[in-house]
Amino acid sequence: MPTPGLTVADPAAASPGAPSPVRPMDAPAAGLSVASGPTVTGHYVDGVLVEGARSGGTPVHDPATGELIGVTGHAGPATVARALAAARAAAPGWAARPLAERMRYLDAWRERLAAAADALTELVVDELGLIPEFARRVHVGRAVGCLEHLGELAEAVLTPRREGTSLVVREPAGVVAAITAWNFPLHMLVSKISSAIALGNTVVIKPSEIKSLAAWAATRLLAQVGLPPGVVNVVGGTGPEVGAALVAHPDVDMISFTGSREVGRSILATTATTITRSVLELGGKNPALLLPDASLDEALPGVLGSCLFNNGQVCGAQSRLIVPRALLAEVEERVAEIVDRTVVGPPRAAGTGLGPVVSAAQQARVSGFIADGLSSGLRLLRGGLGLPEGLPASHHGGYYLRPTVFTDVAAGHRLAQEEIFGPVLTILACDNVDDMVAVANGTRYGLTAAVWSADLDRSIAVARRLNAGQVVVNGGAFNLAAPYGGVRESGNGREHGREGLAELTEVKSLQLPA
Template sequence: MSASIGTLTDHWIDGARATGGNGSIEVVNPADGSVLAEVPRGGAAEIDAAVLAARQAFVSWSRVPVADRAAMVLRIREGIKARHEELARSITAEMGSPITFARSVQIGMPMATSKGVAALAEDFAWSEEIGNSLVVREPVGVVGAITPWNYPLHQVVAKVAPALVAGCTVVLKPSEIAPLTAGALAEIAADAGLPAGVFNVVHGTGPEAGEALAAHPGVDMVSFTGSVGAGRRVQEVAAGTIKRVALELGGKSANIVLDDADLTKAVKVGLGNCFINGGQTCTAWTRLLVPASLHDSVVEQLVAAAAKYTVGDPTDESVRIGPMSSAMQQERVEGYIARGVEEGAELAVGGPGMPDGLADGAYVRPTIFAGVRPDMTIAQEEIFGPVLSVLPYSDVDEAVSIANNTIYGLAGAVFAGSQERGIEVARRMRTGQVDVNGGAFNPLAPFGGYKQSGTGRELGRYGLEEFLEVKSIQL
């Protein structure tokens, strides 16, 4: 696959293609190392131009009726739907997500979230009366959006769709590892009739384009998704102009299996939520907490279940785990696997080295560690690969303590014999969202984290509110 997939590889500023920057950045297919495309390496000058365009467009876009803004988001959604297969294949090529997952989730989620936020517009409390005050909600202004590579379209739409409905304009800095679908979205938005300057895309690296965007005095809010370290830097840079910052960062989510749970379901669903997208998901349940008496039985079931996770060419319809997003990410995951072995965790499945039958590409072996202690590196740090740590516990209090004993608090799960017992444990977990007995993802529910997993919320009404200011008018 090459740049001929039809995605824009220039910047998109004020409704038109734009070049400029300090050279270019290669977009590499992690499955075989081939170069798909190049995007310009934008910096402060390109960010300046995009922010100026967004500020000028904000004056008129913020005054467009809410119903019309919501209708625009739905037209953009239809454009995504029309290019569904092309976009899925682009994501598979640029970051290695298996094609079946790319079609169903990588494209399905942004379609669901955009439809959901557009539907909220009509009944949303844009104004209310409190005593003699009229309280109104107004767009925050120009939004700087900085997004990661693991869900390159969904993470963009999760910010852009509510921002547009709110009446904001946007300057996007997508990940330089997987930037192609952001360019496609710019084309789709223009074809849908979105006015020039309302949505702009500047390619580049975090230290150059990302920091320039976060620091820019013309940006009213920064919405960032990525690592804790990068999020911390965004917050520091944005503090210079006291702008609003929303951060969706990392996770080390625990899946607590209680002694009366359906173990077959807990193992199947739990492993799936660890290995999802090759483990490159911030909400992945990477720690499986089981009663000590059931540890060996659960590990045995996990080993059997893991055998069904085929690894290989992500364009193959039967493959469930593709390559890591890049050679750098492959090296990172390999390092953590080696660290787990060094610290004495029991290797139940996988381990260091390339999967059998694969000689090239950024692949790793799906790995399960048993008998993991809570203080081990693999139980504390986000690996972002298909690596599961199984931790035994003595009682529920210890399980909750282990689950809460990391710097993160993004997601988690509980499997229990009854929903009531599951909810009881879920309430004790210091994390932003918890699935009980495999509860389905809800694109209208608030999404975000506790502790160093971030600030603010995305999706649904809560996500829309992130892009609004509140004004009191006394009458």
């Protein structure tokens, strides 16, 4: 991905407190590979990288083979307390710096991430079991991409505006506690940190303990850019320990969480006593509507691509395909052909189209949904239980699943209502567009949706009727500059874009004399 050059002012001419000039890394990939043995991740607290302990940590396995490749070090209560105290102490000085100064640090981080793209890609492949091209383009690409126009968006959010005799300003929220999910560990860490500190906040972030290697590598690169101590603090550990401690702490002004609906509810219950604001992204059960005039040649590959995106483990996956009943037979035939062409296997093997899910626990969870569909009499179009055919014996210890499609599923069935987070698609048939909209809106979720029609205006009209925070219209591409988030039990607030950045600020009105 092309990365704009970094311009650093002469240190002699720099303003007091400005970062020192940043030299390009001599060996940007040094130390980022896990090839030499299991990596133990640590913590970054008050400007210091702290070594993590192998004992008592969470093992990180290569999902393609089951091999141990790392250990997530766990922060104790004292480390968490130091991180929060450091963030609180650094908050006034960091907020007082001009946006341009804050962005110079983030530009330097972006440069390092881009230079280390090869090594970061290998880490993502190793810990998530993804095809290398996808890991580089999506995981590493989005981590770098979210920094490229951040300064412009932040300036738009922070620019004061007049409302009659009032001046309305946005100021940093303060200390932000951020918690990431395991399915996009690199991008989420970079995005949550950069969005918060660009606006003048300080951060204490807990990466997912399940997949922490790429996030730790990015943290080590951030430690090289010379941030003032305490502006960013990264603490490893589990949700019930570190995550819960962050959420409940009175020094936290804002919470940014991506994860399960159950944990989101727990956060809301905890913050009811502290009145701490939160942005929660809690997943979805996302519908794709094929209107009667939709092109199946374009729509079906798009829907299957979304459902199997990130090995089926993405909150925005289009996992419910809603079609006109008159087209059901043709849709089934074409979907079966696409699935039959999808090769499941080792991520680095030529021709592989789908890798494993992330862990043995996730493999068991998704298999449980498939077993439920089979036992309840759903019509299985493709897939089912067991390892995929042709999988090399050397990978039988990996966490592979067969891409599975159930068809003509009732709208109220568990597989059409609950987020599976795996390569499982349900096809639902309706008699008219109004019924399709009703079925699409008939879950507790509302994160994303998709609409396909030969008539763009018709697609947009139907999209406006869907209860979702984001709707993909006729295959429109994901845009990091647009807000992302859900309604209903998919969460509250937004990330990305101006709206997402605005969530990390507080609004103040200055009532001026007439």
